[in-house]
Amino acid sequence: MSSHDSVVFSGDGEPQTPRTVIERLSAMLEADELRPDTYSLGGNVEAFERRMAEQLGKEAAIWMPTGTLANHLALRRHSGTKARVVLQEQSHIYQDEGDALARLSGLNAIPLAGGKPYFTASELQKAIDLSVTGRVLNPIGAVSIESPVRRQAGQMMPWNEMKSVTKLCREAGIPVHLDGARLYMMSAATGIAVKKYTELFDSVYVSTWKYFGSPFGAILAGPREFIEGMYHDRRMFGGGLPSAYIATALSMNGQDGFVERFGESLAKAKTLFALIDELPGVKIGQFEHGSNVFELQLDSSMDTDRFIDSLLDSGISIPWPSVEWLVPLMHVNSSILRQSNNEILEAFAIASSVSRSL
Secondary structure, X not given: OOHHHOEXXXXXXXXXXXXXXXXXXXXXXXXXXXXXXXXXXXXXXXXXXHHHHHHOOOOEEEEEOOHHHHHHHHHHHHHOOOOEEEEEOOOHHHHOOOOHHHHHHOOEEEEEOOOOOOOOHHHHHHHHHHHHHOXXXXXXXXXXXXXXXXXXXXXXXXXXXXXXXXXXXXXXXXXXXXXXXXXXXXXXXXXOOHHHHHOOOOEEEEEOOOOOOOXXXXXEEEOHHHHOOHHHHHHHOOOOOOOOHHHHHHHHHHHOOHHHHHHHHHHHHHHHHHHHOOOOOEEEXXXXXXXXXXXXXXXXXXXXXXXXXXXHHOOEEOOOOOOOOXXXXXXXXXXXXXXXXXXXXXXXXXXXXXXXXX
């Protein structure tokens, strides 16, 4: 089976190969859609910024080479001279960036909700109280919310809790930032519009490579005065890349029709998973506040490695369990549209059979 027919339950977007990237760029070149930039200013970069600002319901947006930089510069600007940033203990910013807030910008990360996907408004209120009742006044400069949370298998902060937390931030005069790398996944999973989410936040970051088919890139959006001049900060941190138009053009191309494709993919997956649940010894686990990530749960009599190997023979790829998550996680993306549900179900039935045999 060719890679064009493969279903890849890994990652948020349809897998890209060198060939598909070159083919897409060639098609855009033929259609005269490529507009060079000057160190990430102008050209396709500027056009993509305008498009994303409109889609996210914000006055302005700026392209960044990475989500790490987008989050960092947002929190740096929000905080100003206030040194505390409240975020989730399981967030990417806290766990995976080497204490960059402290080491690069003098910001002190205050983690909440250890080992859980989200914190509550009452937990945040306690952190706010502690910041202003100590011997030295040390108010919170910004609050960051990641949703969905990568380290927690794409689990989300529930909508009502998100509204309560952001309302508390507004009442306390604390800027609140959304690490919405997978915002479009969250919107599709809940049925809540992207703009309805973003209107709760002062700024929002969205990944432009995780599911738009670009090799790298991110968008940071917010009020015009917040974004204005931030290209200087971007360049100061080494992010004013030349030839960024290639990445942004690919993002624009991959974004066309994405919402519709992903909605179709998620609906198809839900129908498929209900059928797979009827197979002996196999269940697709769904999280209460899950997005596009599901657990492959096999009963103890089955060999997980043989199950996954059998699926590979049918052109279906599922990542092996990791130290971060002890059972295989299945990420729904548009590659699920490459095979019919009957074909995928048959592959799972065969895998179920062979993984039990001695």
